[in-house]
Amino acid sequence: MSDVSTRVDIALLGIRGGSTPVHRRSGAGPSDDGHVLIGGFGAALPIRSDSPYSLAGNKLLLDGADIGMEIEPIGRPKFYDLQTADGVSYEKIAKLHGSNVLATTVVQTCIRYGEDERCRFCSIEASLAAGSTIAVKRPDQLAEVAEAAVRLDGVTQLVMTTGTSAAKDRGARHLARCVRAVKAVVPQLPIQVQCEPPGDLATISELREAGADAIGIHVESLDDDVRRQWMPGKATVPMSEYRAAWAEAVRVFGRNQVSTYLLVGLGEDPDELASGAAELIDMGVYPFVVPFRPLGGTLAVDVDHASAPNRDVLEDVTRRVAKELQHAGMLGSDQRAGCAACGACSVLSSAGG
Numbered sequence: 001m002s003d004v005s006t007r008v009d010i011a012l013l014g015i016r017g018g019s020t021p022v023h024r025r026s027g028a029g030p031s032d033d034g035h036v037l038i039g040g041f042g043a044a045l046p047i048r049s050d051s052p053y054s055l056a057g058n059k060l061l062l063d064g065a066d067i068g069m070e071i072e073p074i075g076r077p078k079f080y081d082l083q084t085a086d087g088v089s090y091e092k093i094a095k096l097h098g099s100n101v102l103a104t105t106v107v108q109t110c111i112r113y114g115e116d117e118r119c120r121f122c123s124i125e126a127s128l129a130a131g132s133t134i135a136v137k138r139p140d141q142l143a144e145v146a147e148a149a150v151r152l153d154g155v156t157q158l159v160m161t162t163g164t165s166a167a168k169d170r171g172a173r174h175l176a177r178c179v180r181a182v183k184a185v186v187p188q189l190p191i192q193v194q195c196e197p198p199g200d201l202a203t204i205s206e207l208r209e210a211g212a213d214a215i216g217i218h219v220e221s222l223d224d225d226v227r228r229q230w231m232p233g234k235a236t237v238p239m240s241e242y243r244a245a246w247a248e249a250v251r252v253f254g255r256n257q258v259s260t261y262l263l264v265g266l267g268e269d270p271d272e273l274a275s276g277a278a279e280l281i282d283m284g285v286y287p288f289v290v291p292f293r294p295l296g297g298t299l300a301v302d303v304d305h306a307s308a309p310n311r312d313v314l315e316d317v318t319r320r321v322a323k324e325l326q327h328a329g330m331l332g333s334d335q336r337a338g339c340a341a342c343g344a345c346s347v348l349s350s351a352g353g
């Protein structure tokens, strides 16, 4: 089995065991995972008691047999043990992803979280309800945590996402304030911001001027039927708005400093997904292809009983998109910051993208 095939398998089936000190139980994006290094690269893998994969020391076992792949669990970072002067644990303000990415959700609530509107794979407010984070991260709190994470744990980039606010900018302006505050104390730390298309395209320049180095504007699916079914709230933002925001973001941030998530396994046509990804690449937008991850606490699992995507489809789509990315000379590792630069939630980097 090739490394890409194994990487696809463990992205879907996960690994057994509780030996990954850095993990997320819920939140924005693909969560409920353990963070490890595979061949020096970060990987965020589901932790599942029914997986045929397990760890013995640093060796990956399949049904108990060594398959010759080294996996190194990432240790708990030192900054998790600190707290702000007003008593908030740094761990509730930002988390370590992979070995070197600091990640935060600056506003942990979303106007689209009502059951009729919520993205069915999202659990952004579950970590808030569980008390493992705070609702709004202040710019000065983030600056304090970022400085400590760089100094104590060698963090090399920061990813800032946000729940969508009711304001016209959909939360982008608070991101800009947070970026400005972090850059004032750690100017060398590259930052990716993630948001919906802000109502006014000029906000994209505001984010860049605040110091953001890269931007993710995440559509999740290019198929309007899939969007309406899985993301009824976000689907009210038309694709034309996404396209305008991506084009403006490429103008402002540059080619391959703009990305979007594309989830595999929502019932989309794989050929359409691959051709849509190729169009994004032509625009200079990196399509971050990620398997849909069924998580407890989401509507997808609790109501729809959805399951993970077919492994062959995931491998096929990932390989095709990676080839397009290579052809265009757009590698995730060339992004200054962000999920594509990190790569842990996708198999694309293992496939050469």
Ligand code: SF4
Residues within 6 Å of the ligand: 029, 030, 044, 097, 098, 101, 103, 159, 338, 339, 340, 342, 343, 344, 345, 346
């Ligand atoms: S790809 Fe993005 S969400 Fe996944 S671990 Fe890396 S920074 Fe976090």
